[in-house]
Amino acid sequence: xxxxxxxxxxxxxxxxxxxxxxxxxxxxxxxxxxxxxxxxxxxxxxxxxxxxxxxxxxxxxxxxxxxxxxxxxxxxxxxxxxxxxxxxxxxxxxxxxxxxxxxxxxxxxxxxxxxxxxxxxxxxxxxxxxxxxxxxxxx
Numbered sequence: 705x706x707x708x709x710x711x712x713x714x715x716x717x718x719x720x721x722x723x724x725x726x727x728x729x730x731x732x733x734x735x736x737x738x739x740x741x742x743x744x745x746x747x748x749x750x751x752x753x754x755x756x757x758x759x760x761x762x763x764x765x766x767x768x769x770x771x772x773x774x775x776x777x778x779x780x781x782x783x784x785x786x787x788x789x790x791x792x793x794x795x796x797x798x799x800x801x802x803x804x805x806x807x808x809x810x811x812x813x814x815x816x817x818x819x820x821x822x823x824x825x826x827x828x829x830x831x832x833x834x835x836x837x838x839x840x841x842x843x
Contacts, residue, residue: 779792
């Protein structure tokens, strides 16, 4: 039975807030936001892409490789040897076999370096290899 006199005089027991369910709820929210967040993969370098009037927007660009004007290749923000592009692409394709490769090359890059990177990507088993470009602004 409830003692009315004890609660009026302040002699009642302490009120505690259970922290277990609160902590569980915070972890559930953290997991929800981590799962629903989309992570954008970048090539890892700042390049000036060439412009093209026929450039198309690609919805799913899984693997991005950057090529600098000096002919250096970048994968996931780190500089890699151009001869190791194949190994990196094979490893990325093992995680997601349906993803395509997008080469983000500077407009002053040498054609030979870009062709070498494209060749290495195709030898790694990539089904689609694209070259990134900016859409040309219409007057």
